[in-house]
Amino acid sequence: MSLLSRANDVQLSRRTFVMSALLAGGSLVITPRFAALAQANEAKPLGAFIRIPATGKIELVIASVEMGQGVYMGLSTLLAEELEVGLDQIVAVPAPPDPALYAHPALGDQITGGSVSIRGFWEPMRHAGATARTMLIAAAADQWGVPTTSCRAELGEVIHAASGRRIGYGALVERAASMPVPRDVALKPASAFKLIGKPARRIDTPAKVNGSAVFGLDARPAGVKFAAIAICPTFGGTLQSVNDSEALKVKGVRQVVKLSDAVAVVADHTGAARKGLAALEVTWDRGVNATVDTAELERRADAAMAGNTVVAHSSGDINAAEAANATGIEGVYRLPILPHTAMEPMNCTVHVRPDSCEVWVGTQVVSRARTAAAQVTGLPVEKVTVHNHFLGGGFGRRLDHDGVIMAVRVAQQVDGPVQVVWSREEDVRHDSYRYLNLSRISIRLGPDGMPISWRHRVVGPAIMARFLPIFFKDGIDLDIVDIAESPYEIANKRVEFARHEGPEGMLTGNWRGVGPTRNAPAVEGGIDEAAHLAGIDPVEYRRRLLRNNPRLRRVLDLAAARAGWGNDLGRDRGRGVGLLSAFGSFAALIAQVHVDPRGALKVERLVAAVDCGLIVNPEVLRQQVESGIIYGLSATLYGRLTIEQGAVVESNFDDQPVLRLNECPQIDVHIVESAEAPGGIGELGTPGVAPAVMNAIFAATGQRLRTLPIDTAGLRRS
Amino acid sequence: MAYSLNVNGRIHSVDVDADTPLLWVLRDVIGLTGTKFGCGVAQCGACTIHLDGHAVRSCVTTIESAGSSAIMTIEAIGSTPKGSVVQRAWLEEEVVQCGYCQSGQIMSAVALLNANAMPSDGDIDDAMSGNICRCGTYPRIRAAIKKAARGGSNTGNGG
Numbered sequence A: 001m002s003l004l005s006r007a008n009d010v011q012l013s014r015r016t017f018v019m020s021a022l023l024a025g026g027s028l029v030i031t032p033r034f035a036a037l038a039q040a041n042e043a044k045p046l047g048a049f050i051r052i053p054a055t056g057k058i059e060l061v062i063a064s065v066e067m068g069q070g071v072y073m074g075l076s077t078l079l080a081e082e083l084e085v086g087l088d089q090i091v092a093v094p095a096p097p098d099p100a101l102y103a104h105p106a107l108g109d110q111i112t113g114g115s116v117s118i119r120g121f122w123e124p125m126r127h128a129g130a131t132a133r134t135m136l137i138a139a140a141a142d143q144w145g146v147p148t149t150s151c152r153a154e155l156g157e158v159i160h161a162a163s164g165r166r167i168g169y170g171a172l173v174e175r176a177a178s179m180p181v182p183r184d185v186a187l188k189p190a191s192a193f194k195l196i197g198k199p200a201r202r203i204d205t206p207a208k209v210n211g212s213a214v215f216g217l218d219a220r221p222a223g224v225k226f227a228a229i230a231i232c233p234t235f236g237g238t239l240q241s242v243n244d245s246e247a248l249k250v251k252g253v254r255q256v257v258k259l260s261d262a263v264a265v266v267a268d269h270t271g272a273a274r275k276g277l278a279a280l281e282v283t284w285d286r287g288v289n290a291t292v293d294t295a296e297l298e299r300r301a302d303a304a305m306a307g308n309t310v311v312a313h314s315s316g317d318i319n320a321a322e323a324a325n326a327t328g329i330e331g332v333y334r335l336p337i338l339p340h341t342a343m344e345p346m347n348c349t350v351h352v353r354p355d356s357c358e359v360w361v362g363t364q365v366v367s368r369a370r371t372a373a374a375q376v377t378g379l380p381v382e383k384v385t386v387h388n389h390f391l392g393g394g395f396g397r398r399l400d401h402d403g404v405i406m407a408v409r410v411a412q413q414v415d416g417p418v419q420v421v422w423s424r425e426e427d428v429r430h431d432s433y434r435y436l437n438l439s440r441i442s443i444r445l446g447p448d449g450m451p452i453s454w455r456h457r458v459v460g461p462a463i464m465a466r467f468l469p470i471f472f473k474d475g476i477d478l479d480i481v482d483i484a485e486s487p488y489e490i491a492n493k494r495v496e497f498a499r500h501e502g503p504e505g506m507l508t509g510n511w512r513g514v515g516p517t518r519n520a521p522a523v524e525g526g527i528d529e530a531a532h533l534a535g536i537d538p539v540e541y542r543r544r545l546l547r548n549n550p551r552l553r554r555v556l557d558l559a560a561a562r563a564g565w566g567n568d569l570g571r572d573r574g575r576g577v578g579l580l581s582a583f584g585s586f587a588a589l590i591a592q593v594h595v596d597p598r599g600a601l602k603v604e605r606l607v608a609a610v611d612c613g614l615i616v617n618p619e620v621l622r623q624q625v626e627s628g629i630i631y632g633l634s635a636t637l638y639g640r641l642t643i644e645q646g647a648v649v650e651s652n653f654d655d656q657p658v659l660r661l662n663e664c665p666q667i668d669v670h671i672v673e674s675a676e677a678p679g680g681i682g683e684l685g686t687p688g689v690a691p692a693v694m695n696a697i698f699a700a701t702g703q704r705l706r707t708l709p710i711d712t713a714g715l716r717r718s
Numbered sequence B: 001m002a003y004s005l006n007v008n009g010r011i012h013s014v015d016v017d018a019d020t021p022l023l024w025v026l027r028d029v030i031g032l033t034g035t036k037f038g039c040g041v042a043q044c045g046a047c048t049i050h051l052d053g054h055a056v057r058s059c060v061t062t063i064e065s066a067g068s069s070a071i072m073t074i075e076a077i078g079s080t081p082k083g084s085v086v087q088r089a090w091l092e093e094e095v096v097q098c099g100y101c102q103s104g105q106i107m108s109a110v111a112l113l114n115a116n117a118m119p120s121d122g123d124i125d126d127a128m129s130g131n132i133c134r135c136g137t138y139p140r141i142r143a144a145i146k147k148a149a150r151g152g153s154n155t156g157n158g159g
Helices: A003-007 A071-083 A118-146 A169-177 A270-279 A295-305 A318-324 A367-379 A403-413 A423-431 A514-534 A540-546 A550-563 A618-638 A687-699 B023-029 B081-092 B100-117 B120-127 B137-149
Strands: A016-023 A028-034 A048-051 A058-062 A090-094 A150-154 A157-160 A166-170 A226-229 A236-244 A254-257 A262-267 A281-285 A310-315 A328-335 A347-353 A357-361 A384-388 A418-421 A437-445 A450-461 A493-497 A575-583 A587-597 A601-611 A666-671 B003-008 B010-015 B048-051 B054-057 B070-072
Touching: A003 B054, A028 A514, A048 A118, A048 A169, A048 A618, A058 A071, A058 A437, A058 B070, A071 A090, A071 A118, A118 A150, A118 A157, A118 A166, A118 A169, A166 A169, A169 B010, A169 B081, A226 A270, A236 A384, A254 A270, A254 B048, A262 A270, A262 A403, A262 A418, A270 B023, A295 A437, A295 A450, A295 A618, A295 B048, A318 A450, A318 A493, A328 A357, A328 A423, A328 A514, A347 A403, A357 A403, A357 A550, A367 A384, A367 A403, A403 A418, A437 A514, A437 B120, A450 A514, A514 A540, A514 A575, A514 A687, A540 A550, A540 A575, A550 A666, A587 A687, A601 A618, A601 A687, A618 A666, B003 B023, B010 B023, B048 B100, B081 B100, B081 B137, B100 B120, B100 B137, B120 B137
Parallel strands: A058 A090, A226 A418, A357 A384, A450 A493, A601 A666, B003 B070
Antiparallel strands: A016 A028, A028 A048, A048 A058, A150 A157, A157 A166, A226 A262, A236 A281, A254 A262, A310 A493, A328 A437, A347 A357, A347 A418, A437 A450, A575 A587, A587 A601, B003 B010, B048 B054, B048 B070
C-alpha cells in the first residue's frame, strides 16, 4: 500500500541488516537478518534466501508471494545479479511462514501487498547475493592459494583468469561455509548489471501455460475430500437450521458440517458437494443487518461527511485563503462498494489432526494464516504447517485470511484433509470489500486562475487500524488519506479524515491501488474542474503546479506528447488526464473516449507514461502497468455492489461484469529511464484510470461525473 | 453410474451422477487440475476444454452429455501442433501473469486457430471475449494469437 509511499520513511539502509551464512543439509545458505528481527531462529536452514547445493539448481527463497505481479522474477533477478548466476541456474521457491526471517522490512510482517516487494527487498536481496558471491570467491581463492582479487565469479563459477582455472559453486559449498562472513560487501554498480533492467523471460510462466502450475485450489493431499460452503448471506447473520436429508442422498456426499454462521457439504468431489449444497434447506437468522440496504449505507456515509474529522494534512492558512478568495469549485466524489473477483475463487485445504494442522492455500499473508489456524485449533503455532501456493490473483483479497479461518473450522469436523471451495457467488458475497468512500474537494482560485487553497475531506474506513496498526496514527489511517493532499504546489492545503466503517459483520479491506485509488478520482477530477473554471488547458494547468516535481511533470509531458494531446479529435471524443505520484513511482495516464449522442461510452485508448526509478525487468513493468489499468477500468465502468436486506445482491460475472477482451482499449506504456531507487509497479496503473476516463468524458460531452462507476444513462444527449 | 471417458487419449472409468459437470470429474476425480474453476455458470471461460476439438465450458458440460467424445485438456494441448505454437507464443509475448485463467485462454485460442488459421481482430473478439482475465492480459493475448497464426514469427501486424 502506499503506506508505501510511507514505507519509504522506514530507512532500509544496509546497516539495518547483517548476513549470516551456514552449511545446512549440504547446502550453503545465506540469510540477511534485519537488525530488529535478528534474535530469533539462528540456525534454521529454511531461513535462508539462498541455498546452494553441491549439485543441481540453486534455490532462491522468495519472501513475497507470486500472484501475477512477477515478483518471483523480480526478487530472483536481484539475487542472481549479485550472486553471478544465470536465471536458468536457479529455481524460485516460496518462503514458508516465518516472519522472523521473511517479514517485509518496512511492513514488519510477512505480507505481500502495497507494491513494496522490490522497494523493501531491493538492498537485502542484493546483499544476500553479494555475500554469497564474496564467500564463494574467497573459498576458491583459498583452495587455489591465490589472492581473492585475482578471481571473479560468472554464471555459477569462480574463475581464476591467470591460470584459466574455474570451479562451480556447488563444489565450493563446504569451504565457503567456513569462510568469514564479510560485513560490508560491495554491490555492483548499475553499469555492471547483467540481469537487472535487461529483458528476460519470466521464470514462473512456463508452468502456467501447460496446466502444471499448482494454485491453492490444485492442492491434492492424499485422501482429500471437497466441501462446498454457504455462508450466511446477511453480514453478521447466523445459521438457524438446516434440513440435510436430501443433500445426504446425493451420490458422493459424505457429510454436512454446520457452523454458527455457515454450512458446508463434504463430498468425494466438488461437483457432488455443490449438488448437495443446493439440496440443503437452510434457514438463516439474518441478525442486526436484516434491513440494511445501499441507500441506508450511503446515508450513513453522508452523515459521516457532516460529522467530526481529524486533520491529516495542513499547510498554510486554509481559512484565511478561503475567506479571501470566493471563486472556486466544490464537489463530492462518490465511490461504491467493490469486490475483488480474483479469477481463483476463495479456497483453502486443511487437514486437522489431534496434534497438528496442515494448510494448503494461496495467501498474501502466509504467517497470519498460520497463526489463525493455530488460534482456531488451539494448537501451538509450530504445530501448524502452511503450504503457500501460486495465487490466482490477489488484488488485496488475499491480504485477509478469513477464508483460512472458515476452512479450518470446517476441517475440525472432518476426518482427513478437506478442500473448502467458495462458489463464485459466495466469493462475491463474502469478500473483503473496498468499502464506500466519499471525497469532498474544495479548491479556491487566485486572481490568476491558479489554486490558492485545497481542502479535501475523505470519508472512509480505517482499514489500517486492524490490518497494520503502525499505519494508523492519531486517529488517521495513513493509507486512506494517501495522496489526498495532491502533488500540486498550492500554498494552503488541508486534508480532513472522517473515519466511517461499514456495517458490523461486513469485512472491509484493501483493494488494488489502496488509498491512492480511493483519492485519485477526487484529486485528479478536482484539479481538472479547477483548470476548466480557470479556462486553462488541463495539462498546462497541472504543469504549472508541478514546477518542483520534475519526475511527475516529465511523465505528464511524455504521456501528453504520445497521446497527441491538443490534436483535435472531432465530435463526441475527448481526452482526460489522471496523474499519480505514489508507491515511490510516477505515472501519467491519458484516456481517450468516444461518447455517442445516446450515451454509449467507448474507452478507445489509454496512454501511460511511468517513471518507477531503476527498472528490474522492463517487460514485467509494462505488464503490470497494463494490468493495473485494465483492473481499474473494470471498476470504472462496472464496479459496484448493491446491498439489500444486509446482503450483497450481485453474485457472479453476469451481474457484476468485468472488462472483456472485446472491450479492451489500446494501451500504450512509455517508460522514463531513471537511475533513482526503484518504486512500486503492481498498483501504479490503477488509481489514475477512473479520473482519466471521467475527465475525458467531460472533454467529450461537457458532463462532469463525480460518481463511480460511470452511469452512461446520464451521458445521453439526444 | 459408471461412465467411460476419453481424456487426452486415455480411457477413464468414473462413477458419478449423470449431471456432474466435467470440470469436477477432471479436477477432483481424474486429478487433472490444469482446468480451472472460475464461475460455475459459463461466464468466465477458465474451465474451457475441447470436446471433439470444439471449445466448451466444462463447468456446464455434464458427463452424460460428453458421451464418447474425445476430451482434451490443457495438460495435453502442447502435444498438438497448434497447441505448442500457441503455448510458445504465450511465453514469447509474456502474456501470463497470475496464470489462473490462462489454461482456458489457451484452449479457446487453439480452438479458434484450428477453425480459422488467420483470424481477424473481430474473429479474436468473438472467440476470446468469453474468457475473463482479471490480470488484464487481453492486449497480449491478442498479440500472441496473431503471432501463433503466423506460425510464431514476429513479422507483420503484432496487434
